[in-house]
Amino acid sequence: MKLYSIRLIIFCLSVFLSNAALAQTTLSSQDRKESKDASETKTLLKGGVSPKIKSFGLSFSPLVQFGQLGPQQGGILALHLNNKWEIGAGFLGSLRHRNEIYSNDLRQQFSALSLAYTPNANKLVHLSFPLMIGVIRYQDEMMLASMPGQGGRYDNFYWRNGRNAFGLQPGINAELNVHKYIRLFAGANYRLAIGKDELPELSGLSGQVGLKVGFFNHKINHKK
Template sequence: MVKKSLIISLILAASTFVNAQTYMDTNDPKDEEVKSLLSKKNDLNAFGAADLKVGDLNGERGLLVGAYGGFIINRRYLFGVAGYGLVTNVEFEGLVPGQTETKQLNLHGGYGGVIIGGTIAPKELIHISFPIILGAGSLEVVDKDFFVNNPADSEFTVENTVFFVAEPGIEVEFNITKYFRLGAGMTYRYVSGTELENVEDEDISGTTALISFRFGRF
């Protein structure tokens, strides 16, 4: 809970700072035009990125691989879509419906949604960004040895569910070239709405460390 509160506090503070900085940079008492993000005067650039995220899922360390893309407005505001999938084997002791003894089960799944964010001092060599993902995901609990007499396809989905996800984060970014940025940071993945016997919301919520590779015109 401490890590979650710290990340959310940092994002709120940074959002206030970014808005204040934008106002100071662009406010002109002589200019009475209403300013907006989608104004023709704004600088709009497309970008794409790939992420690696490592964190605990149901008590086991897991690797999530994903990508996101969209637009950056005035080098500072980010809008796009993102998607991530679990690529490592996450095993745990669980129950198969109709059975009384626990056995080794596996988690499969992923999530995605809208990504928004802001960046402080984007022209500097090293700067900070604050992305947040809002969306949904799906999760399956799988028994890999359910059909013992069919080794070619022995997997069986024990249960599955969909869920809501909100994932705020903080990243330190490095301007490697004009078209490439490398980032590292952490996020807190908040999950709600799972309906499983073997896994609860808290089991797949938690902090992740990430490395990000972003390409575009910055």
């Protein structure tokens, strides 16, 4: 694995973790100011005087990705907390109907836990820091060669019995609030593949464009 790839991953993870630490520090400061009773026990879901979860949302994001990994498409289903944090599940896979015979791109699928931090989501244009952690499954050329007929190339058999590697994909996106329930985003990311079956074709830099549809900041009325 090239040294610059490792440095890029370390830098992206550092940005994500530093933003997380900053958010936690800010929340802690607010808790100290708002709390009337410092001895009262606070919890994540129901925190008495100053609850941690003040709003929630749910969104689905269809997206396309292009770059060193070839053209891919997929989507992310995410839960939003406090209009800053996102946690959910995502999927990306090579375009099924591209030219399989003349394309040198390794056909692959990426199923992952999806995390994101958006520090200023209420601004018209803002940044988001996504992170996907999961499994990359890819076609085994030796298995394809042993399968009879060209139609076997489009069969799901080799996905169920193919090879896989651990995948880590940090990135950065610019988001535009088109509507209260719609956001457009575009950005860049780098996928790193790790494991016994890791191949150079599984790691690479990609661009990404997509659409977030849902509600993002539904306020929670905590009873006092």
